Amino acid sequence: MEGVMAIGKSSYALSSSSSIRLSLPTTTVSATTNHRHLAAFQSPAHLFSNSSLSYRMINTTKKNKTAHIFLPHLIASMEVEESYIMIKPDGVQRGLVGEIITRFEKKGFKLKGLKLFQCPKDLAEEHYKDLSSKPFFPKLIGYITSGPVVCMAWEGVGVVASARKLIGATNPLQAEPGTIRGDLAIQTGRNVVHGSDSPENGKREIALWFKEGELANWEPVQTPWLIE
Ligand code: DAT
Numbered sequence: 717m718e719g720v721m722a723i724g725k726s727s728y729a730l731s732s733s734s735s736i737r738l739s740l741p742t743t744t745v746s747a748t749t750n751h752r753h754l755a756a757f758q759s760p761a762h763l764f765s766n767s768s769l770s771y772r773m774i775n776t777t778k779k780n781k782t783a784h785i786f787l788p789h790l791i792a793s794m795e796v797e798e799s800y801i802m803i804k805p806d807g808v809q810r811g812l813v814g815e816i817i818t819r820f821e822k823k824g825f826k827l828k829g830l831k832l833f834q835c836p837k838d839l840a841e842e843h844y845k846d847l848s849s850k851p852f853f854p855k856l857i858g859y860i861t862s863g864p865v866v867c868m869a870w871e872g873v874g875v876v877a878s879a880r881k882l883i884g885a886t887n888p889l890q891a892e893p894g895t896i897r898g899d900l901a902i903q904t905g906r907n908v909v910h911g912s913d914s915p916e917n918g919k920r921e922i923a924l925w926f927k928e929g930e931l932a933n934w935e936p937v938q939t940p941w942l943i944e
């Protein structure tokens with residue numbers, strides 16, 4: 717099942733510069749706020765994407781007007797999927813392993829694979845190959861290989877999109893409180909956790925990081941209490 721969420725640009729209520737007028741009984745107060753200089757309060761435009769890769773565009777007002785799609789733009793599907801979740805070296809070094817695993821366990825997803833692993837450079841490069849042309853790529857590879865990571869395979873209906881929501885935005889300062897990155901990190905280059913961005917990449921990444929025999933097929937006893 718494909719979910720679509722589109723919000724027309726014109727319907728978005730917030731802007732990076734806004735004026736507020738407060739009328740009081742005896743006086744009128746005007747306040748103008750400009751958030752442009754605050755990295756944590758950038759224009760909400762970063763939450764929207766023109767990407768048509770995953771979603772059909774919906775034109776609500778006039779033809780050819782580009783719809784802006786809310787990120788994280790994966791809407792939970794009704795399919796059983798697998799997601800590769802990895803606690804990055806900073807999450808391990810900071811003692812956040814239990815906290816991060818707990819969030820996925822509590823949500824109700826099924827853990828199928830789990831290991832502490834020192835990632836070799838070639839595996840990190842393969843995992844992040846789509847980003848190989850980015851200027852930050854060498855630093856990213858250095859970071860991911862700088863210490864052990866915790867590799868996890870999680871299974872469940874809609875787990876890919878749901879895990880991305882639990883993880884939060886790439887930049888932890890833009891990640892919502894309540895998400896892993898929103899609660900536990902402050903910088904993109906130290907954002908503590910990875911999550912697959914599509915069901916296809918979930919399968920690809922689990923096959924990349926786990927060998928045959930490292931994944932368990934099992935049925936949690938709580939399943940009937942999670943799924944009717
Ligand atoms: P995500 O991890 O949210 O899927 P991504 O796939 O775009 O984000 O990038 C992978 C990782 O690369 C990200 O977790 C941290 C790093 N990264 C991304 N953009 C970066 C940037 N502008 N500067 C430094 N590191 C960045």
Ligand code: MG
Pocket residue numbers: 911913
């Ligand atoms: Mg990614």
